[in-house]
Amino acid sequence: MKIVIFGIDGYLGWPLALRLAARGHDVIGVDNYSTRRGVEEVGSWSALPIGTMEERLRAAKEVMGVDISFIEGDVTDYGVVKKVMQEKPDAVVHFAEQKSAPYSMMDLDHAKYTFTNNIIGTLNIVYAARDLSPRTHILKMGTLGEYGTPNFDIPETAMVKAIIGDREDEIVVPRWAGSWYHWSKVYDSYNLMYANKLWGLTVTDIHQGPVYGTRTPEIIDERLFTRFDFDDVWGTVINRYCAQAVIGHPLTVYGSGKQIRGFISLEDSIDSIYLLLTHPPEEGEYRVVHQYREAHSVIEIAHIVRNAAAELGMEVSIDHIQNPRAEKEEHYYNPIRRVLPSLGMFGLRKDFRSEVKVMLQDIIPYRHRIEEKRSIIMPRVRWR
Numbered sequence: 001m002k003i004v005i006f007g008i009d010g011y012l013g014w015p016l017a018l019r020l021a022a023r024g025h026d027v028i029g030v031d032n033y034s035t036r037r038g039v040e041e042v043g044s045w046s047a048l049p050i051g052t053m054e055e056r057l058r059a060a061k062e063v064m065g066v067d068i069s070f071i072e073g074d075v076t077d078y079g080v081v082k083k084v085m086q087e088k089p090d091a092v093v094h095f096a097e098q099k100s101a102p103y104s105m106m107d108l109d110h111a112k113y114t115f116t117n118n119i120i121g122t123l124n125i126v127y128a129a130r131d132l133s134p135r136t137h138i139l140k141m142g143t144l145g146e147y148g149t150p151n152f153d154i155p156e157t158a159m160v161k162a163i164i165g166d167r168e169d170e171i172v173v174p175r176w177a178g179s180w181y182h183w184s185k186v187y188d189s190y191n192l193m194y195a196n197k198l199w200g201l202t203v204t205d206i207h208q209g210p211v212y213g214t215r216t217p218e219i220i221d222e223r224l225f226t227r228f229d230f231d232d233v234w235g236t237v238i239n240r241y242c243a244q245a246v247i248g249h250p251l252t253v254y255g256s257g258k259q260i261r262g263f264i265s266l267e268d269s270i271d272s273i274y275l276l277l278t279h280p281p282e283e284g285e286y287r288v289v290h291q292y293r294e295a296h297s298v299i300e301i302a303h304i305v306r307n308a309a310a311e312l313g314m315e316v317s318i319d320h321i322q323n324p325r326a327e328k329e330e331h332y333y334n335p336i337r338r339v340l341p342s343l344g345m346f347g348l349r350k351d352f353r354s355e356v357k358v359m360l361q362d363i364i365p366y367r368h369r370i371e372e373k374r375s376i377i378m379p380r381v382r383w384r
């Protein structure tokens, strides 16, 4: 297959490119390096050192013998999107968005940037698909955070039956996002649904939970590392806790820590995306996919990280700090999963605890890079 990855330089984009190239697919990557710049802006860096794109591509060739094409460009520039869509790819994977909730909550400028970057990028992709390659499968990475934490099972469908007053109709599955970033993803989903309805585009809209991890089977050399963010703005919770543990910083649990989320490892995430690409929906279908392996509360995660660290001889404490976010701390949580299990994903129960231990072992050699940024571990961005 010929596959375009928008956002190839990112945490998920790079390992997906390696996976696809290793399995003989043609990969064309696009990126504008905005995550590198955003991480630098908040005074941070990736805990695992990553090379420039030129160095990464060279390493992929030398270590794995694969060629990956790359175009430096911005997805909000229609000319860039048109250029790759003219190649009539079998699929495009759209990761190229501002992905941090705290970054979007910094101030009006960061909220505006998040909306413009994410919503316009997605709009460019659906228009380019309509005009140049209507049969291309658009696989878009959204988030489970679009739904919030409703007191019902979250259907893995676009529409749901609703009874209002004494009348019944189908409505879009309700959403209540918890940051401007998450709202930008809600609008993306609406736009994708609408483009599918208007023009019959083939779409997989993935709603993923927070990803954790350092490796995939293709990352067999330091030069092939993917980024690993750990600061207050860019790090996802498990990655942040692991980084805190290796420098002996107390684990920063927001509020009571009873907030529940559905987590997935980097390896499972890449496996799932690969399955969805190789098992596309019917032509003209809009497919919703909930992508997570296990749901845990944040405090459970902190205990798992603390125990894994203890097994490696590191003592860490857990601190409950004032929650900088506006979110429910006690709630029901059950996003339904049918699509990925029906494709054979999540069958084997993986040992979450041993995966966390592997992560800790992977980042220990780079703990000096985390130590150097110790001052940007505590949350600086508040929701109100």
Ligand SMILES: NC(=O)c1ccc[n+]([C@@H]2O[C@H](COP(=O)([O-])OP(=O)(O)OC[C@H]3O[C@@H](n4cnc5c(N)ncnc54)[C@H](O)[C@@H]3O)[C@@H](O)[C@H]2O)c1
Pocket: 006, 007, 008, 009, 010, 011, 012, 013, 030, 031, 032, 033, 034, 035, 036, 073, 074, 075, 076, 094, 095, 096, 097, 098, 099, 100, 117, 121, 141, 142, 143, 144, 208, 209, 210, 211, 212, 227, 236
């Ligand atoms: N990592 C997670 O835990 C997680 C969970 C759920 C959803 N997601 C979503 O998955 C996608 C990928 O996440 P990630 O963790 O790899 O993020 P990332 O920031 O590491 O990767 C995104 C890449 O897209 C690029 N990019 C952003 N805007 C662009 C633009 N306008 N033009 C070109 N390139 C652009 C960035 O430079 C970056 O390399 C994001 O859309 C994110 O919202 C991530």
